[in-house]
Amino acid sequence: MTVPPGADEAGADEARADEARADQNRADEAMADAERSRFLLQQMLRVRRFEEKCVELYSAAKIRGFMHVYIGEEAVAAGVLANLTPEDAVVATYREHGHALLRGVSAGAILAEMYGFEQGCCRGRGGSMHLFDQATRFFGGNAIVAGGLPLAVGLALADKMAGRSRVTACFFGEGAVAEGEFHESLNLAALWQLPVLFCCENNLYAMGTALARSESQTNIALKAAAYEIPSWQVDGMDVLAVDEGARRAADAVRNGGGPHFLELRTYRFRAHSMYDPERYREKAEVAQWVGRDPIDHLRTSLEDSGGLSAEQWNDLQQDVDSEIAQAVEFAEAGTPEPVDQLTRFTYSDRSAS
Numbered sequence: 001m002t003v004p005p006g007a008d009e010a011g012a013d014e015a016r017a018d019e020a021r022a023d024q025n026r027a028d029e030a031m032a033d034a035e036r037s038r039f040l041l042q043q044m045l046r047v048r049r050f051e052e053k054c055v056e057l058y059s060a061a062k063i064r065g066f067m068h069v070y071i072g073e074e075a076v077a078a079g080v081l082a083n084l085t086p087e088d089a090v091v092a093t094y095r096e097h098g099h100a101l102l103r104g105v106s107a108g109a110i111l112a113e114m115y116g117f118e119q120g121c122c123r124g125r126g127g128s129m130h131l132f133d134q135a136t137r138f139f140g141g142n143a144i145v146a147g148g149l150p151l152a153v154g155l156a157l158a159d160k161m162a163g164r165s166r167v168t169a170c171f172f173g174e175g176a177v178a179e180g181e182f183h184e185s186l187n188l189a190a191l192w193q194l195p196v197l198f199c200c201e202n203n204l205y206a207m208g209t210a211l212a213r214s215e216s217q218t219n220i221a222l223k224a225a226a227y228e229i230p231s232w233q234v235d236g237m238d239v240l241a242v243d244e245g246a247r248r249a250a251d252a253v254r255n256g257g258g259p260h261f262l263e264l265r266t267y268r269f270r271a272h273s274m275y276d277p278e279r280y281r282e283k284a285e286v287a288q289w290v291g292r293d294p295i296d297h298l299r300t301s302l303e304d305s306g307g308l309s310a311e312q313w314n315d316l317q318q319d320v321d322s323e324i325a326q327a328v329e330f331a332e333a334g335t336p337e338p339v340d341q342l343t344r345f346t347y348s349d350r351s352a353s
């Protein structure tokens with residue numbers, strides 16, 4: 001076979017073009033990854049700053065009643081919720097300000113709710129532990145430990161019966177594992193192959209009780225696997241790991257794979273609630289986990305890889321600060337529900353007709 005003149009050069013040109021395309025693809029991917037990471041960083045920061053403000057307002061007696069903050073655990077809600085669609089449903093616990101915020105309930109409506117004002121997402125009737133918002137399919141805010149699991153199973157059953165391709169993400173603490181509802185819910189979800197994404201926020205303590213003091217088996221993913229549910233343990237302090245694990249699990253649930261279970265290993269940096277002397281854990285242990293702060297961790301790694309400039313970080317903080325300042329202004333201008341409205345919703349409006 002005779003080689004036409006210039007064929008070598010043509011082949012080399014093609015190889016160079018292939019290489020350039022591959023370089024470009026890698027650069028595009030790196031840019032998309034950095035953008036996704038900055039988005040997740042901002043989501044975590046929104047939750048952190050919002051709750052720091054809540055603590056301040058609680059100390060000023062603007063917010064009263066029980067209040068539980070999520071500070072330290074933000075990577076879990078940020079990573080999981082980034083993988084849901086608006087049609088999906090979310091069920092959470094009483095430590096749910098961040099889940100509501102990232103689901104799309106406005107910071108103002110959440111804060112006004114915590115102030116007990118009519119402008120809150122539940123007209124001020126729920127407070128910190130009972131946030132609820134139909135528009136964003138945020139189904140609480142459940143104060144009963146493990147109480148959200150059967151609700152999630154019911155929502156998923158309705159979706160399955162109606163042939164809807166939706167996911168119900170259910171967040172709960174590892175304390176829920178000691179409740180019968182946990183086992184009943186996992187069993188039915190597996191038996192009926194329901195589209196639930198179970199997200200166990202394992203922060204190692206249920207109030208003052210360490211997991212190892214109450215459970216013979218502390219590997220919670222293993223317990224879920226006993227119900228034939230695909231289950232993984234994920235580093236809940238690494239938002240990129242949560243994002244990746246949640247994407248795989250949520251895709252599988254959405255595509256008819258039945259329930260999936262994520263055990264997200266995390267830690268709360270603050271007390272269980274606003275009233276907790278924290279006599280059950282050593283300060284050194286807390287300090288060690290604070291050293292793994294998911295926000296600091298991602299920020300530093302992004303800065304080191306050139307994915308976050310000083311200007312981008314400043315802009316991001318400013319956006320978050322102004323969102324929170326507006327929320328405070330909104331809540332401060334709120335008003336209590338008029339007394340003559342208090343029996344509203346006690347009986348169905350239909351009973352009048």
Ligand SMILES: Cc1ncc(C[n+]2csc(CCOP(=O)(O)OP(=O)(O)O)c2C)c(N)n1
Pocket residue numbers: 093095143144145146172173174175176201203205206207272
């Ligand atoms: C059925 C029930 N029992 C007891 C309580 C009291 N209680 C409130 S929070 C809590 C600890 C729950 O811990 P965990 O589920 O790990 O969630 P975390 O607070 O760590 O997020 C307990 C026992 C409750 N709310 N509901």
